[in-house]
Structures are given as C-alpha cells and as structure tokens.
Amino acid sequence: MNIYDLIITDKEATRLEEVFLHEEKRKAIEQLIKEHYYVEALQQYRLPVNNKILLHGASGCGKTTTAKAIAQALGKPLFILNLSNIICARIGETSQNIKAVFDKAAREKAVLFLDEFDQIGKARGNDDRDVGEMRRLVNTLIQLMDYFPENALLLCATNHVEIIDKALLRRFQLNIPFEMPSTAALNTYYDTLLARFPEHMRHIERKTGISFAEAKDDVFTQVKAALIARLESTTNHVDV
Numbered sequence: 564m565n566i567y568d569l570i571i572t573d574k575e576a577t578r579l580e581e582v583f584l585h586e587e588k589r590k591a592i593e594q595l596i597k598e599h600y601y602v603e604a605l606q607q608y609r610l611p612v613n614n615k616i617l618l619h620g621a622s623g624c625g626k627t628t629t630a631k632a633i634a635q636a637l638g639k640p641l642f643i644l645n646l647s648n649i650i651c652a653r654i655g656e657t658s659q660n661i662k663a664v665f666d667k668a669a670r671e672k673a674v675l676f677l678d679e680f681d682q683i684g685k686a687r688g689n690d691d692r693d694v695g696e697m698r699r700l701v702n703t704l705i706q707l708m709d710y711f712p713e714n715a716l717l718l719c720a721t722n723h724v725e726i727i728d729k730a731l732l733r734r735f736q737l738n739i740p741f742e743m744p745s746t747a748a749l750n751t752y753y754d755t756l757l758a759r760f761p762e763h764m765r766h767i768e769r770k771t772g773i774s775f776a777e778a779k780d781d782v783f784t785q786v787k788a789a790l791i792a793r794l795e796s797t798t799n800h801v802d803v
Contacts (some may be wrong), residue, residue, distance in 0.1 A: 570664060571643040577631040583752050583775055584625065588739055592629065595737060596636045602714060612713040613736040617680075619724040620741030623774030626720040627678060629739075633718065634674040642668050643676045649683075657683070657696070658703040665707045672714045680719040684727045701728050708734040746771045749778055756782045764789055 579592065598605060598612045605612055618626040634641035642664065649660045661683065668675035677683070683700055708731070711717055719735070721727060732738075744752065752775055757765040767785040770778065 570667070572640065575631060577628055577635055579629075579632040579636050582625055582628050582632050583744065583748060583755075584629070588741075591737060591739060592633065596633060599637050599714075599716065606713070611736075614711065614713050614715060615708055615717045615735050616719070616737045616739065617724070617727075617732070617735040618718060618720040618739050618741060620722070621743050621774060622722050623776030624741040624743060625775055626741055627676070629741075630674065630676040630718045630720070633716070634676075637674065637716070639716065640671060640673045641676060642673050643678065658700055661700075661703060662707060665711065668717075669712050669715050672712075674716045674718060677717070677719045680721040681723045681726050684719070684721075684731045701731060705730055705734065743772070744775055744778075749773070749775075752778055753782065757786075760786060 579589075579596075584592070595613055595616065599614070602612050618629060620626070630643075631641060644661075644664055649657060649664070665675065667673075684704060685697060685701070708717065724732075749771055750769065753767075753769050756779060757767070764786055767782060767789075770781060773781070
C-alpha cells in the first residue's frame with residue numbers, strides 16, 4: 564500500500580483564535596505551541612518538550628479543529644491518518660503501515676493527527692477477534708511514541724478514552740478533555756457564526772445541549788433556508 568493512501572494532508576487554515584475553548588484548555592495549548600516555538604532553547608537546558616497530546620471527549624466539540632489550529636500556529640504540515648485504510652486483516656501489515664506514517668511525520672517534522680485513536684489503541688485483551696494482533700499493534704505504538712522526535716508533534720483524539728490501553732495513556736504528556744458546550748458558550752458561538760450575515764438573517768432558533776459542530780450545521784441550514792425563502796419570495800413577486 565502506498566503511504567500517501569494512508570494520509571490526508573490538510574491545508575485548511577484554522578487559527579487558534581477561531582476555536583472555542585475553555586480558558587484553561589486554551590492556556591495549555593498556547594503553552595504547547597510556545598514550547599515547540601522555542602524547542603531549541605529548551606533542549607539546551609535539557610528540558611523536555613511535550614509532543615504527545617491526547618484530546619478526548621464528546622464528538623463535535625473541537626478536537627479536530629484544535630489539531631488543525633495547532634499545526635497552523637506552528638507552521639507545520641498536518642498529516643491526518645486515515646484509519647479506515649490503515650487497519651488490515653493481514654497480521655503485521657497494520658503495524659507496518661503505522662510505522663511508515665510515523666516515520667514520514669518524523670522526517671518532515673510534521674503534526675501527526677490520529678483521529679479515533681481507540682480503533683488502534685484499545686487495551687490489550689479487549690479485542691475478541693485477534694488478541695495477539697492487537698497486542699502487537701499496541702506494542703508497536705508504544706515503541707513509536709517512545710522514539711517520536713521532539714521536533715514533531717503527535718496528537719491523538721478519541722471519544723472513548725476509557726478503552727485506551729493504560730501503557731499508551733502513560734505516554735501522553737498532555738491530556739486535554741473536551742466537554743459538551745454550556746448554553747453560554749453556545750450562545751457566544753452562535754453570535755460569532757451569525758456576525759457575518761446581515762441583521763435580517765440572524766434570527767434563528769438557537770438550540771442547546773448540542774455540540775459546536777451540530778450548532779454550526781444547524782445555523783447554516785437555518786440561514787440557507789431563510790435566504791432561499793427570501794429569494795423565492797422576491798422572484799415570485801417579480802413574476803406576478
């Protein structure tokens with residue numbers, strides 16, 4: 564399998580300022596970015612640079628967007644591992660594929676983003692299909708993480724942190740949880756999304772108890788429906 568079939572290279576520009584984060588999480592991420600910006604100075608004093616980060620929590624709450632923003636802030640290429648392509652039925656091939664991607668990210672000093680990390684990082688013994696293969700895969704991941712260079716960055720995201728192997732969890736120097744947004748946070752997010760539109764297009768139903776991703780989709784759906792209705796009304800009026 565060609566290594567380029569395993570990686571999604573994301574070039575979408577996302578600024579950290581555009582990501583809705585709790586102040587504590589924002590400070591932790593800003594500190595991470597500064598560490599990599601001053602990596603050489605820190606290494607002179609033999610200070611370790613955090614480069615293995617776990618993002619976990621509810622779906623649609625900003626994990627992928629945060630990864631994109633970190634890569635953008637550091638000016639590094641972002642490699643998103645396509646897990647649907649990398650997991651193979653043949654014993655050993657999955658580990659080889661993962662190693663190839665890690666090696667490429669290390670050579671290019673990239674940000675490597677492993678989404679749905681629980682698919683390949685399950686606790687050893689939890690996979691009924693092939694326990695031996697899962698153990699080998701987790702062992703491979705442990706070795707790759709241990710030797711991942713400080714001038715590259717590994718970001719892993721999962722919605723199910725409870726099933727990740729404990730030995731893998733210990734490798735992460737920074738652990739950032741993502742919770743469902745509060746009503747106040749959603750209202751701020753709604754205001755930001757709607758600010759680009761004229762006043763008459765900002766009157767929408769604001770839903771609560773949903774993720775940022777769901778809120779964004781719903782806002783755009785409502786705005787599009789209102790715009791189309793307005794255009795149709797104008798067209799019908801002209802036709803008459």
